[in-house]
Amino acid sequence: MIITIASGKGGTGKTTVTVNLAASINRDDVTVFDCDVEEPNSHIFIKPENISSEPISVMVPKVDTQRCTLCGACEEICQFSAITLVAKRIMTFPEMCHSCRGCEMVCPEDAVKEDSRVLGSVHQGKNARGIDLTWGELRVGEAMSPPLISQVKDRINPGGIALVDAPPGTSCPAIEALRSSDYALLVAEPTPFGLNDLALTVEALKKLKVPTGIVINRADDAPGIVEEYAKKEGIEILQRFPFSREAASICSRGKLLVNEMPEMKALFQQLFNRLNQLLTESKEAGEVGK
Amino acid sequence: MKELTVISGKGGTGKTSVTASFATLADNRIVVDADVDAANLFLTLEHKTLENSYFKGGSKACIDKDACIECGDCRERCQFDAISEDFIIDPIACEGCGVCAYFCPEKAIAFEQQVCGEKFVSQTPWGPMIHARLGIAEENSGLLVSQLRQEARELAKDKKIPLIITDGPPGIGCPVIAAVTNADALLIVTEPTLSGLHDMERVKALADQMNIPTMLCINKADLNPETAGRIKNFAEDNGIHFVGEIPFDREVIDAMKASQSLVQFSQGAAAKAVKSIWKEVQQFMGTTLERIM
Structure with a gap:
């Protein structure tokens, strides 16, 4: 089962929840996939060893000028201004290319050949406790993260428990990470900014038809705006993590809360038990439905 | 006319709180919210929307x-x-x-x-605000950011406004590239955590590729003075102009809850620090070359 941890607003604690949840599950089939490929941080906490890395590229066109007759068909089909006719020359702009292969398909002279652009890398390693982490790292200067996120997700083995750390925001990178998840766990911060972006993410998840739950991070004592919103939307709040300066300090040093604060470990275990219950129920309901 | 873009790499370090304060401290400016898929500036700056148009x-x-x-x-x-x-x-x-x-x-x-969304030109008591709302699960956020900045430049030229402050998105991908391209200076707002340090290094590499002068401030610096020190050292070693630290202060959240910028709402330690950072930023902006328009 695939549980994706998302938030809308940045810095609410997605990575903190992902890595601590992973460390509090007492099973040997837990894998973590860091899909915040622009700024991956899970490896700072999980500390994987024996890391293997693989460069990831996408197809971009290269024009064989011997064959090209400057007919302009490729320019016409390209929606992304990645191939254009400039002063009797075909120019390609690989960084604009979305790898749709339209130019290659349309060229009557078979003059468009395959070249590649490096998006970044996918790394994988296991830590001393056996938690397996796969993460993407976008090349600095590269604009398109969704195809790299998709490559990270291709490595998910749906048999075990996969925790996916999503990027912030509500546009393509976040959507790519959330697509085809079994459950979305939203980490909400009880502030006006946090609530605004949480609501945007909930709307996106309705479109994606992914079941959703909320955890509140840095919760204060007063029942607040997130509870009110969740009640109105009929979304379950699975856990509340209280604000604590000690917790903030532990996270800032790249350490796991579940190793340093027993009370936090209990909260994360509770969270996993509830998640497990929800997913088992939905799986059974799905099988009955069949 | 000069353009300052506020970025961070890591999300949630306080970009919008800092930008909103700058936007109420600056004398004559346009402010742009370039975090189009999770825009928050409009929640902080009192405004009246004058124009809206569709984003295709x-x-x-x-x-x-x-x-x-x-x-x-x-x-x-x-x-x-x-x-x-x-x-x-x-x-x-x-x-x-x-x-x-x-x-x-x-x-x-x-x-x-x-x-794919909607664009707005609004008026705040401190000058125009240009912002947008990207539709749910829509794409092309980079294009939208480029359009917002272009509209801001035209308005600045029209009304002879000397400064555009842009609140950037987190990360280093497409909307960030659109938010920083051709800016005169960048301010990185980071936090004293290993994640903040790691992400700041990547966003600095992006700034270097684009050859943009860069400043840095550390928010909630007192939460981990040791990492704050490492970040300062990194800044010094890598040609980043350090403009100051902001202490952890509950009034940052209280200001947000009151729908006000921090410097409007509070006279506390964080507000004082942001005011002093703004002075430093202005001074630094004065040293960058004026672009020919």
């Missing part, structure tokens, strides 16, 4: 079931697995390349430009 992004393909003969040509050509076995195009998976529509032998696929 890319196109999407849609199969006309009556005209479709289910030949499968489109499914074979689509590189994004966006067309189901029963010939329905998933608008979320559709990349907007138009290849299916171009080649469809029955011309059964419509390919039309989509409205």
Whole structure:
């Protein structure tokens, strides 16, 4: 089962929840996939060893000028201004290319050949406790993260428990990470900014038809705006993590809360038990439905 | 006219709180919210919307079931697995390349430009604010950011406003590149955590690729003075102009809850620090070269 941890607003604690949840599950089939490929941080906490890395590229066109007759068909089909006719020359702009292969398909002279652009890398390693982490790292200067996120997700083995750390925001990178998840766990911060972006993410998840739950991070004592919103939307709040300066300090040093604060470990275990219950129920309901 | 873009790499370090304060401290400025898929500046700055317009992004393909003969040509050509076995195009998976529509032998696929969001020009008591709302699960945020900045430049020229302050998105990808391209200076707002340090290094590498002078401030610096020190050292070693630290202060959240900028709401330690940082930023901006428009 695939549980994706998302938030809308940045810095609410997605990575903190992902890595601590992973460390509090007492099973040997837990894998973590860091899909915040622009700024991956899970490896700072999980500390994987024996890391293997693989460069990831996408197809971009290269024009064989011997064959090209400057007919302009490729320019016409390209929606992304990645191939254009400039002063009797075909120019390609690989960084604009979305790898749709339209130019290659349309060229009557078979003059468009395959070249590649490096998006970044996918790394994988296991830590001393056996938690397996796969993460993407976008090349600095590269604009398109969704195809790299998709490559990270291709490595998910749906048999075990996969925790996916999503990027912030509500546009393509976040959507790519959330697509085809079994459950979305939203980490909400009880502030006006946090609530605004949480609501945007909930709307996106309705479109994606992914079941959703909320955890509140840095919760204060007063029942607040997130509870009110969740009640109105009929979304379950699975856990509340209280604000604590000690917790903030532990996270800032790249350490796991579940190793340093027993009370936090209990909260994360509770969270996993509830998640497990929800997913088992939905799986059974799905099988009955069949 | 000069442009300052506030970025961070890591999300949630306080970009918007800092930008909102600058936007109320600056004498004559335009402020742009370039975090278009999670915009928050409008929640902080009192404003009245004067103009709104639709944002048209890319196109999407849609199969006309009556005209479709289910030949499968489109499914074979689509590189994004966006067309189901029963010939329905998933608008979320559709990349907007138009290849299916171009080649469809029955011309059964419509390919039309989509409205992907809304753009706003608003007036605040401290000057214009240009912002947007990207539609739910829409794409082309980079294009939208470029358009907002272009509108801000035109308005600045028109009204002879000397400064544009842009609140950037987190990360280093497409909307960030759109938010920093051709800026005169960048301010990185980071936090004293290993994640903040790691992400700041990547965003600095991006600034270097684009050759943009860069400043740095550390928010909540007292939460981990040791890491704050490492970040300061990194700044010094890498030609980043350090403009100050902001202490952890509950009034930052209280200001947000009161829908005010920090410097409007509070006289506390964080507000004082942001005021002093703003002075430093102004001084640094004065040293960058004026761009010819």
